[in-house]
Amino acid sequence: MVALEIVHASNAQLRELGPGLVALFVGATSGIGEYTAKAFVTNTISPRVYIVGRNTAAAERIINECKLLNSDSRVEFLKGDVSELREVDRICAEIKDKETKLNVVVQTQGNLHLRGREENPEGLDRKFTLTYYSRMRFITNLLPLLQTATTSTPHFSRTLSVLGPGHEGKLNFDDLELKNTFSVGKCASHSIVMNDFMAEELALRETGSSFVHSSPNLVMTGGARELPFWARLAIKVLSPVMSPFAVNAEETGARQLFHATSGMYPPAKPAAGSATAVGTPVPEGVSILKGLNGEVGSGGYAVDWDGKATGKKSILDEYHSKGVGKIVWEHTMRVFARLDKAEQ
Ligand SMILES: NC(=O)c1ccc[n+]([C@@H]2O[C@H](COP(=O)([O-])OP(=O)(O)OC[C@H]3O[C@@H](n4cnc5c(N)ncnc54)[C@H](OP(=O)(O)O)[C@@H]3O)[C@@H](O)[C@H]2O)c1
Numbered sequence: 001m002v003a004l005e006i007v008h009a010s011n012a013q014l015r016e017l018g019p020g021l022v023a024l025f026v027g028a029t030s031g032i033g034e035y036t037a038k039a040f041v042t043n044t045i046s047p048r049v050y051i052v053g054r055n056t057a058a059a060e061r062i063i064n065e066c067k068l069l070n071s072d073s074r075v076e077f078l079k080g081d082v083s084e085l086r087e088v089d090r091i092c093a094e095i096k097d098k099e100t101k102l103n104v105v106v107q108t109q110g111n112l113h114l115r116g117r118e119e120n121p122e123g124l125d126r127k128f129t130l131t132y133y134s135r136m137r138f139i140t141n142l143l144p145l146l147q148t149a150t151t152s153t154p155h156f157s158r159t160l161s162v163l164g165p166g167h168e169g170k171l172n173f174d175d176l177e178l179k180n181t182f183s184v185g186k187c188a189s190h191s192i193v194m195n196d197f198m199a200e201e202l203a204l205r206e207t208g209s210s211f212v213h214s215s216p217n218l219v220m221t222g223g224a225r226e227l228p229f230w231a232r233l234a235i236k237v238l239s240p241v242m243s244p245f246a247v248n249a250e251e252t253g254a255r256q257l258f259h260a261t262s263g264m265y266p267p268a269k270p271a272a273g274s275a276t277a278v279g280t281p282v283p284e285g286v287s288i289l290k291g292l293n294g295e296v297g298s299g300g301y302a303v304d305w306d307g308k309a310t311g312k313k314s315i316l317d318e319y320h321s322k323g324v325g326k327i328v329w330e331h332t333m334r335v336f337a338r339l340d341k342a343e344q
Contacts, residue, residue, distance in 0.1 A: 002307030004251060006283045007258040011043045013280040014261055017154040019045040022102050024095065026082060026138060027109030027130075029053030031221030032162055034062055035253030036106050036260070038069060043257065046072040048099070052091060052109070054081055082109050082134045083126035085339050092141035101152065102145040104260050105159040107135045113226040117182035122339055125182055131191035135161050136198055136332050143206060150208035150267075154276035157209045158267075160260040161199070164192045165213050165302035166310040171324070176331045193319065196302050196311060197328040200292040203300030207269040208277075210299045214259045217305035218246045247305060259303050264289050268299035292316070 059077035149157035169189025270277035291298025304310035
């Protein structure tokens, strides 16, 4: 476990990366995304931050709170429903109009519901799109900006997807998209395993950036708002029992920011001659993490809430031996190609 004092000290060193870092937080109008965006604003010099979600009132509140945390920050709300990939594309185009580089992309979009499969205009389930397809679409659309960030001071870029490594389940290879076999449990298993393998695959291809899939542990957020009344009531009744086991808002923001910026999770090939290309320096007493492919410093990581490596070994070993990284990559690119074709 990386001690919280180490996390705070590392985050404070983000200022040494210089002014004008640019970051995108998708799903930051609430919960883990909001806490992480605020930690970023607090620890950086004149940052430019984009937050994505649907709730305008929440975004306005967060923008005002960020101004109080750092008066030199510039935070902008990009409103959109990213359970549809055409909305992801529209938002990415807007970012590309405004910025030439992106140092950090943090994604926490998701919802908790028991409604079953809900198809979007692209033929994908909306929940699955939030936790997997939209996240990969943001990353692949924005790769040119992540690459540019590695070619100019501080030569640093990273993506962080917060979901659930350590809770991998089996994939249905006959229905990776879950068109015919959707359930909330299968959606979680597919999203988690596919986030893992895409972090690994992206790191192989984009060696100057790193790609992290992290777990938040239990965090008391508004995440239950779409559950039926009886489930919300049960959570409310149980919350005094659950709270002591939860990670609080401030610690969550600090720890996820650490995952998004620490040199513990470097790219496979950071820009030569730049100490900041790995992020903030690796703190004393901890070492560079072993990546998803088993190599230390591989650039693609599954990280537990407390900073250490995670992932269900039995499933990851079996899927590595079956070449699942290639299968997941090709599936995802096929889905994106289908969308591109439909848009033409
Ligand atoms: N909290 C936990 O204990 C916990 C544990 C394990 C994993 N996780 C995972 O961590 C992630 C974040 O969880 P959280 O607890 O922070 O949830 P949260 O407080 O509900 O935040 C979810 C964020 O996603 C955004 N979002 C939801 N649907 C959207 C849509 N269609 N379009 C655009 N944005 C959308 C929400 O914004 P708008 O409402 O403004 O659209 C909100 O900003 C989720 O994927 C969750 O599954 C959480």
